[in-house]
Amino acid sequence: MSEGTQPIPSGRSIRLLAWMGWVFFILTLPLLAFSFYNYPKARTVINRDACVANLKQIDIAKEAWALEHKKRAGESCEPESLKPHLQMAWEQIQCPSGGRYTVEAIGKHPECTATSHRLE
Numbered sequence: 001m002s003e004g005t006q007p008i009p010s011g012r013s014i015r016l017l018a019w020m021g022w023v024f025f026i027l028t029l030p031l032l033a034f035s036f037y038n039y040p041k042a043r044t045v046i047n048r049d050a051c052v053a054n055l056k057q058i059d060i061a062k063e064a065w066a067l068e069h070k071k072r073a074g075e076s077c078e079p080e081s082l083k084p085h086l087q088m089a090w091e092q093i094q095c096p097s098g099g100r101y102t103v104e105a106i107g108k109h110p111e112c113t114a115t116s117h118r119l120e
């Protein structure tokens with residue numbers, strides 16, 4: 001055998017490699033099943049967290065607007081009023097789950113219509 005050449009695998013070693021491949025595949029099946037099973041749940045949590053971040057941004061903008069205009073608790077606030085205090089336009093702030101935002105009155109948290117999307 002000259003230098004730099006690989007020995008030709010025997011039929012036995014090919015069968016061993018194929019068997020190891022099957023074992024590896026079968027061992028990873030539960031992991032794949034677990035991932036597919038948990039993906040929707042993980043996606044729900046990610047969407048909720050992103051929505052809560054939006055709600056916090058709206059809440060902070062609303063509080064800044066209320067301070068600036070000397071508004072008291074219970075007074076109404078329109079989304080258009082928040083434009084100077086938001087990092088992006090009101091129309092661009094969207095719930096990743098398709099919920100709709102309402103600003104609510106001063107002193108109350110903004111809300112999303114999607115289930116479990118709430119500021120605590």
Ligand SMILES: [Zn+2]
Pocket residue numbers: 051052095096097098099100112113114117
């Ligand atoms: Zn939402």
